[in-house]
Amino acid sequence: MKKSKQRLTIHIGIIGLVIPLMLLCCESPKKAKREKSDEAGIPDAWNNSINENASELLTKGKAVFRFETFGDEAFWTDKLQLHKAIADKGAGGVGDGLTPKAALAAGLKVDLDLLPESVKQQIKEGKLLDDTDATLALIKLNAVVGIVGSFDGGQLKSIGVTCAICHSTVDSETGIGKRLDGWPNQDLNVGAIISMAPDLTVFTEMLDVDVETLKKVLASWGPGKFDAELNLDGKATRPDGKPAATLIPEAFGHAGHNLHTWTGGWGNVTYWNAYVANLELNGQGTFYDPRLMDAKQFPIAAKMKLGNKRPTGEDKVSDKLAALQFYQLAIPSPKPPKGSFNEGAATRGMAVFNGKGQCSTCHVPPLFSEPGWNTHKPEEIGIDDFQANRSPEKTYVTQGLKGIWIRKRGFYHDGRFPTLIDVVNHYDSFKKLNLAENEKQDLVEYLKSL
Secondary structure, eight states: OOHHHHHHHHHHHHHHHHHHHHHHHHHHHHHHHHHHHHHHEEEEHHHHHHHHHHHHHHHHHHHHHHHOOTTTTHHHTTTTOTHHHSSBBBGGGSSOOOOOOHHHHHHHHHHHHOOOOHHHHHHHHHHHTOOOHHHHHHHHHOOOEEEEEEEETTTTEEEEEEEHHHHHHSSTTTTTEOOOSSSTTOOOOOOHHTTOOOOOHHHHHHHTTHHHHHHHHHHHHOOOOOOHHHHOOOOOTTTTTOOOOOEOOOOOOTTOOOOOBBTTTOHHHHHHHHHHIIISSSOSSEOOGGGGGOOTTTTTHHTTTEEEEESSSSOOGGGGHHHHHHHHOOOOOOOOTTSOOOOHHHHHHHHHHHTTOOOOGGGBTTBBOOSSSOOOOOOHHHSSSTGGSSSOOEEOOOOOOOOOGGOOBBBTOOOOOOOHHHHHHHHHHHTTTTOHHHHHHHHHHHHHHH
């Protein structure tokens, strides 16, 4: 009897456990489905938001890169009055105006894709290029790369400048072609364009020089060069008397790189975008870098208080920087044209690059720059320290090598080495590599293949 009671107790206990389990099983499919749906909804929505954000940043960043002036009309129009050099007297200018032919000679580019067929045909027939009104028409179409104008009827009222003026070009030697964002405009004569401005007072007062001296400095830059530190230290020439201007750098292939300008310590892509938008294009925004308050290294910047720049009104720069950075980092390095290098030699050159040539020690594949803090002291690369000393860290940046084949005005920051074989010979001598001539040539072909 005792055993029967025990069995009954056990059975009742088991039933007591089974019934709730059965009820749970009956309810669980709906509840589990609901919970699964809820859990799935969060990551799905989040993943969608990431994709939407990326798409939005890319679209907005491209527009900023190409067409955003950051309010710099206050500088190029109100102070320099550059618009009056572009338009002739009949369209609000002060002289004969700027013809498309003269604009192209100064290195400005025209985006073919933004031209209507009728204009394309006239250009093809050799028409329009000597007509100053055609320049205004091209600006109205937003087809002059890096230039944005506003009009009141036929009168050009203002001119603004964008990132693209220096960091975009076109695919034609004529200067009229399909836009190539991120490529340096190696024909752009920045000094000549600034010299066209009717009023250069802002520069003469900043640098404490007369107009004649200023124009000599601007003329010394030549095509494809610009001095981005002149407004900081006032140094127009190197100790050897040569111009202090440097090559306009590319804006492609910088994803994964920390520093990307010629010299070290300035900051990464978004730092330089903020620097250029505020201090070079002279946009209306906020910029802070207390290092520029050092009057010993940066006397002009300290005098002009460029280390802590604040807009008098709306900040037209800061909310554009995220999208601009995103777009710029999305621009890949261009691949070399087929047949532009010897493939067999390039294969052999890769072995030299990674071995005897010691190139990959600093230019680490696949970034071809150094992961981390990618800078070196001048003595480490065997060149003078002038340009390095103009930067906060007094170093040179390890340049990325992808797309180096596009360069046509020399290599290094100032183009001091006319060809790639000159660069190879420099390192062969400096580092005592003892490369054979065929190894050097193979290495050049490999560099051309990147």
